[in-house]
Amino acid sequence: MADIARDMDISSPGRSESYELRLKRRNATERRFRMYGVIAITLAISALAVLLITIVSKGSSAFTQAHILAEVFFDPAEIDPDGTGDMKVIAKGNYALLAKRSLYDLFPEVEGRRDKRALTRIMSSGTDLQLRDMVLDDPSLIGTTQPVWLLASDDVDMLWKGHISRDVPESDRPISDQQVAWLDQLAEQGQVDRFFSTRFFSSGDSREPELAGIWGAVVGSFWTMMVCLLLTVPVGVMSAIYLEEFAPKNRWTDLVEVNINNLAAVPSIVFGLLGLAVFLNFFGFPRSAPLVGGMVLALMTLPTIIIAGRAAIKAVPPSIREAALGVGASKMQVVLHHVLPLAMPGMMTGTIIGMAQALGETAPLLMIGMVAFIVDIPGGPLDAATALPVQIYIWADSPERAFVEKTSAAIMILLGFLITMNAVAVFLRKRFERRW
Amino acid sequence: MAAVEMEQPEEALDAKITGRGVNVFYGPKQAIFDVDIDIKEHQVTAFIGPSGCGKSTFLRCLNRMNDTIDICRVEGDIRIEGHDIYGKSVDVVQLRTRVGMVFQKPNPFPKSIYENVAYGPRIHGMVQNKAALDEVVEKSLIRAGLFDEIKDRLDQPGTGISGGQQQRLCIARAIAINPEVILMDEPCSALDPIATAKIEELIDDLRAQYTIVIVTHNMQQAARVSQKTAFFHLGELVEFDDTEQIFTNPSEERTQDYITGRFG
Amino acid sequence: MTLTFLILVLIGLSALGFYIGRGRALNTVSGRVGDLHSLPSHYGFYVALWCGIPSLLIVAAWLILQPQLVEALVIADLPSAYRNLPASEFGLLLNDIRNLASGNVVSREADEALLAAAARLNRAHAIGSGAMWVVAIAAGIAGLTLARRWIAPQLRARNSVERTLLIILVISSTIAILTTVGIVLSLAFESVRFFAKVPLNEFLFGIQWSPQTAIRSDQVGASGSFGAIPLFTGTLLITLIAMLVAVPIGLMSAIYLSEYAVPRVRAVVKPLLEILAGVPTVVYGFFAAITVAPFIRGTGESLGLDVASESALAAGLVMGLMIIPFVSSLSDDVISAVPQSLREGSYGLGATQSETIKRVILPAALPGIIAAVLLAVSRAIGETMIVVMAAGLAANLTANPLEAVTTVTVQIVTLLVGDQEFDSAKTLAAFALGLVLFLITLSLNVVALRVVRRYREIYE
Known part of the structure; x- marks a missing residue:
């Protein structure tokens, strides 16, 4: 063996002169590579900064x-x-x-x-x-x-x-x-x-920019979100509980899982088509109604809520379930008394994030007619209404110069809502985060 | 008994690696306390000691592998042939080229066996053409005692061979860049006895060419493969001496207790 | 609103049932809870469920069936002259009757028969709703009394209640499946009708897209043409531009964040990138239309280039910006999943960090990164608002990013927003496009998720 070792006539590379030269080049490559990373991040963040600055500078005068x-x-x-x-x-x-x-x-x-x-x-x-x-x-x-x-x-x-x-x-x-x-x-x-x-905050849409306000859109969004929340949270939480705690491991469950993952990646506009074909044309629900908007957005956010809910349930350690089962609780009691309360903060965080997504969603609402010009403030989920992002789209499409600042201001309001929701989610996560 | 204790000179002239007053911290926690050591060339030096005693941590100081851990801080003086390896002008990359390492768990790259061995020579630009690279790969595999077993499957993934073979592949990968020192961090802990025997044999063969430092949990292994043994306990270097001396006639009580199995 | 009231009444009835059931259970054992098989509240829920579920189911069924039944009745009573109208005109007629009944504007002169039909429609609906109230509340009370009578100490109330709950859970979990089924069926159904008018070949391989069907048959271009190739190429062009922006920037950001950045930088930069992901697409669309597109046009003109004001480049760039966080967070995940031992193996051989990344980590993470890119592509293809606001409507067959192109999603929106006539090829085309969009994104996702799963298995 030692003989073979001596056969290798290459010197240790660490000390030759050509190695030093090469090392310099390699270190330069290293610095360059690291620089690419910094450039990439700088580009992304400065694009974000330009975006936000553009919106605020255009919108604050509104x-x-x-x-x-x-x-x-x-x-x-x-x-x-x-x-x-x-x-x-x-x-x-x-x-x-x-x-x-x-x-x-x-x-x-x-x-x-x-x-x-x-x-x-x-x-x-x-x-x-x-x-x-x-x-x-x-x-x-x-x-x-x-x-x-x-x-x-x-x-x-x-x-x-x-x-x-x-x-x-x-x-x-x-x-x-x-x-x-x-x-x-x-x-x-x-x-x-x-x-x-205060007109901008208190009135509905108008053809005249100086009269147009976002209140109608905010109320429309509110009703839409309410319907969405009432539908998606119970269904999402119950699906998560079933899949995580009760579902047998079989092909049907596999199918449901794969299906949920795929549904999460279906383009939102396809949900709009679903809403148009099924809710409007088949079941004959009213057009432009927050009820239908909320239903479509609920189907769209359902996968997000289920996935977040399952993760929250998974994070509850099995020892707690065993302890409860050990004192004679039924499986359903274990879930309702122990697992669900412990998983609640995680589920709420997921829900808020899902709702924030739904609040910013536009395309599916266009499909179900929430893009109409509506002056009145909607009084309930069955009145014709528009939603905040759709209002932004409508104004962005209007030719009057004054609508540019209105659009930007509406975006500021929308981003304000989204930031608040996400901040609440982050707060909840920090406040109730548990390490087992 | 005490008469046999060897005197440590201030700086052994034939030492390949010298450590003086080495302290290592993980965040606020100190892991290594004031270690002095001289590791000689063309010898196998074993670090033994109970789990968490700092032997692996100290080993990883020798090629600055600890640099990859953000919270780890090394104080003191570690020199290889008199050059301070923590000096400002030292290039870690160059250091690691000279001080190779084999890890506890075999960690072949998810590439072919050939590519695993060729990786080092390639990044260091050691060879000019394919033929020379083939030669280096082949010789490294021969030296790691692996060539005959896998010579027909050089293009198959390195992750597809047995654990013992993977570890010898990692050794081949390390020696392909012809380092001066090879650090081995419990190289056999994940292997079965037969694979372990093969690696031990290999370590003994490699001694002629390289300086080897091996961390091991297994005292018989230390006794079998090493010429010098260092016993670590709670981050301190308790005793460092000829292997025979340590195992037959240790001068410290703690060493005695450990090798007779009273703790650890 | 009366419906909400009815539902509230039924819920109230169920709540009452809960108290009755609980009290009855306690009564049967004269207060000794230990003699009961289940907890008193289980008996309460037992009665409440018997009261609420059947009655609510009746309401739901009623709501679905009533309009159809009522209309069938009204149609049967129409004069035969009306009943024998061709299908399309008959649909309009029905619509008018409905509008007349609810007091809306009608497209035709309302004659006796129509007014009578409208009145009948209103009357039938009123009767139907009244009947629904009576039947639903009767069912609720019947359920309540029956269940109350069944209560006995040995009744396994908990098991029944829990079984019912489990059934509700199962039903909830099938809603996701039903959604997919709904999507597939509605898209497929309308698409089949579209392909009955326009041959599949012409749709998939035609290069002329002008969906305007004429109002009068003697107008020019009356037929409309539905060759979707320009839409596909337009979508691909914009997606390609988006990927050219998002993949390098997203991937390099992920590499920097997971391999180089100190925790403090990571803690700041990651949330910033996440903000980029949280910005609604309508905002990106506005940004593209109002800032980026004019900027590109201005720059292009100062270079002497002819740039369309709705250039594919503007939409693509902004879409790329939107997708950066998507690529970076997915890549970050897969890069972090590469075991530390591989990094150490490479560093131990004296490789620099970038060599380790390029030669060990990226090859090891490649499947995951490819999956991330596929998901990002699927996202870009399905993205709607940015292209609706910043890309054009004209279906140009071009590869020049400075020209305006249109995309599948833009056309779906333009075809369906505004007044639509059902059964026209124009409206149905949107569903055919939707089907294509759904199938493409679905297959990209299936492939990507499979790759990701395989990748996870290697390192777990």
Whole structure:
């Protein structure tokens, strides 16, 4: 053996000169490789940063709104000519005219129908509702003159926020030189200002960007999530319990397992097709309803919940089951009294993460008609509604410049919900994490 | 009895590896306490001691394998031929090329037998062409006493042979880069007696060419293969002497207790 | 809403049953719980289940059957002139009757017969709902009294209750299967109808996609053509771009995180990557459409290139961004699963870390990484919102990433969103596309999951 050893005429590589050279090259390769890793991570994280910064910088201005200060005379002749004091009559008053008149009063020199129309365009077409709501709140305003911050039109809003440049030629912007001049004149007297408006949080969708809000979508999402939660949690938890604790190891169980894993990876739009074909066309459920949206999302999140639930059940040590069985508890009692309470935090974490996924999901809801233009706030799971991500999609598709910031703001709200949900999940996991 | 005790010179002139005041910490916990040792060239040195005594930890200091564990910290001075292996200018990669290692559990790469042995020579650029590589692989396998058993299956996966064969494959893999020192961390603990005998025979053959340090649980094995034996206990080097001396006439009571089976 | 009320009433009845059952059980043994076979509450649940389950099942069956029965009745009473209409017009007629009944706008002049039918429809529904209330509550009370009568000390209430629970558990676990069955059946059913209109060959191998069927038969392009090849190539092009972004970045991130990064860096970077995975796809779509696409167009134009405003490149890049965390977390898992002994074996031979990674770890983890990439591809193919918002509608057959292409998912959305007429080839085509999408992603997943399972077996 030793003879053979001496046959090997290569010297130990660790000490030759060529080895040193080669080592330098190898170490350079090592540094380069490590650098690739750093570059990859930097790329991914800076892309995330660009994404978030883009959204926030585009969206933060949506929370304020430009307003125009005008003296509005609440003319009894237009609101309640017969002096009935009846709310129904008052609600039907010609408030649009009152708003227009208040603008004409600001610029008495404006003559002619075209100019007057141009002037009224600087305020929102929703100012009549604004005035009406004021009067309905406080009928004693009738007959008085009040300073009112009238909602400006979306173009004025964009101009004030700097999203429409004054420098581009008049023909290239939606707001004319004349209108800019009026606004500048008002601004000099402190009669144009932007301030925080709750409208964005309290109203439903609208064709006019300055009137559009996300409340309708938030409520729609709420009903959808409620239906989803009520369906998916019981079914998911019960499936997890059955598969983990009771199911015999046979082909059927194998099939269920494989099926759940595959279902988790089916594209969400396919669930939308399922909802359209089965719930809408076959069972005749109403279109655009959060009920159907929730059912579709429930089927979609079911695999997530089952997988998380099984992992949580698996984490409960067998010693606890044996202890309970040892004192004569039935299998079902073991599960209900011991395993389930211990697995609950894990299941809840999984549920929240599944719900967060469902909340951000858009494609299946498009399939079942939740993409309609809906102004009213949905009152229940059967009313036509849209959902937050779908609202984002609808606004992103709208041509008006002002919808860009609305979209970004809606995204900020959606991300806010998602971050909160995930934070709760992380908190739960940290709080109840047990090491056996 | 005491007269036989050998005096340790401050720095043995013919020592291949010298350790002075070595302390090792895992996080806040100290695993090795102030170890001094001189390991001679072309000898087999065995580290023995009960589980958790730090023998493997110390072994892994000798090729800085502990660097791969984040919380592990090594203090003191370990030199190979006088060069501080924890020095700033030392390249770990180069060190490990000179100090090879065989692990407790056979860990062949999930590649063919040939590729397992060729791996080292390839990454170190030791050979220029396929023929030379073939030669190195063949000779390494011959030297590891494995060639005859598997010469027809060089292209089959290294994970497909028996445990004893896998461990000899790992030894072949280690010697293919012609290291100066081979560290063996309980190389036979996962093997049956016949495979163990083969490896022990191999270790004895390899001594002519390399300096070998072997950690073992098995005192008979230490007695059979080593010339020098170091007894570790609770992170301390209790006694280090000629193997014969340790097993017939230890100078420390703890060593005596251990080799007679009173603890460990 | 009255339905919710009925269900609440039935649940209340069951709760009442629980107390009655428990009290009755205690009464039979005059309070000595030890004489009972099961706990008193088991007897309570026994009665509650007998009360609730049959009545709720009746309600469910009623809800499914009533509309069909009522409509059949109304149809039978229609004048024969209406009843003999061809199937498609008859469907419209029924729709009008329904709308008339619920007071909606109707597409035709409402004549006597129709008004009568609508009134009959309303009346029948009212009667049906009333009957449902009566029957359901009667069933609940019957169940309650019967079960109460069966209560005796030796009744094995716990076993019955637990068996019922187990049956409910089993039913729950089959819902996942039913979902798959539902998907397959609904897609297959509609697809078969589509292929009756458009031959399978033409769909799979045709290169012309223009699904607009004309409203009047004399219009140009009245037939519409359904060659899906441009959609497949468009999907592939965008998926390819996405993979070119996601695989290198995701894989290198995973390698860095699992092999190089110190725990502190890992603890920061991993959640950041997970945020990337948690961003809804509609947000990515908006980002692609509003930021990335104009940027690419601008850059391209400054280089003198002609870039479509909805270029495949923009959609692909952003989709790649979305898939990075998917690739990285799956690869991280498989890389971490490679045993430490292999790393040590390689380091022990003097290999550098990158040599160990490239020559030992990656080859060992390769099956797992391939599976991860397959899952990522399946994800990219099925992704909808990014391409709906950032890719085009025109079915171009091109490999140029600067041109606009369309994808399978985009077409499904465009075909089905908005007004749809059922039975038109246009609507049915969406289901055929859905079937193709489902089959492709399903086979990718099956293969990937099998590879992963095999891979796990090696190292466990």
